[in-house]
Amino acid sequence: MTVSTPVSAVFPDQAFTAGCPTREVLDHVMSRWAPLVLASLADAEPLRWTELRRRADGISEKMLAQTLKRLERDGLVRRDAKPVVPPHVEYSLTSTGRELTDHLVPLLSWIAHNAETILAGPPA
Amino acid sequence: MTVSTPVSAVFPDQAFTAGCPTREVLDHVMSRWAPLVLASLADAEPLRWTELRRRADGISEKMLAQTLKRLERDGLVRRDAKPVVPPHVEYSLTSTGRELTDHLVPLLSWIAHNAETILAGPPA
DNA sequence: CAGGATCCAGCCTGATACTG
DNA sequence: CAGTATCAGGCTGGATCCTG
DSSP: OOOOOOSOTTSOTTTTOTTSHHHHHHHHHTSSSHHHHHHHHHHSSSEEHHHHHHHSTTOOHHHHHHHHHHHHHTTSEEEEEEOOSSOEEEEEEOHHHHHHHHHHHHHHHHHHHHHHHHHTOSOO | OOOOOOSOTTSOTTTTOTTSHHHHHHHHHTSSSHHHHHHHHHHSSSBOHHHHHHHSTTOOHHHHHHHHHHHHHTTSEEEEEEOOSSOEEEEEEOHHHHHHHHHHHHHHHHHHHHHHHHHTOSOO
């Protein structure tokens, strides 16, 4: 590891250098499943475990649990467990989580609309 | 794999289901290093290999090569090699890549400004 | 319904060496 | 300078089975 220039001058100094808090959050948010889980919640809060599994198509139970726990620890997602039988648990966005999805959803939307073009490769 | 509801009704139908083009692009763009490489280029185009390695702090040569190749195949990054000795290669964003970073950079910027708060965890 | 525990394959990384 | 090739090792993620 070397002393290095931050990724961008528009970001705070020391942003996105290896091992710094910024990078850790980036890795959480940009992980394989977090964007899909966050976007699902942004679209339809609150959601239950089973519904989240359906929306984040292809996710395993392990990864859903891991992703949700991390997002909950990060204060981006709130978990509400109602003490009934059978269990009833609801997941929703915190206000911080909502701020995040306000930036994330437009990005995903752009990707959705341009995916075909992108996979077609460079113009020539 | 099951027939499932798309992640969000605001996206085109069939968006972000497992194995669809949208998901593939998502995985490219949200991979571990692509966001940092794209943001670096958005901040200072064009950039050379060595400078990219410095900005995407912690990236290995293998991962830089892999990330750049994939972004180039996707038509998001352009590679310009000038036939001189020693070699001089410049990387820059395509117009599509610039569209992408227009959405990506605000997201990274938000993360940079909120990282400390996020890692502090939920309010209580 | 909502997870926890476990095992295994594959990817990423790091180090090193080599090329045009 | 700008990469490519190779190999060992750790960690991530996926599949499966089990539980309150």
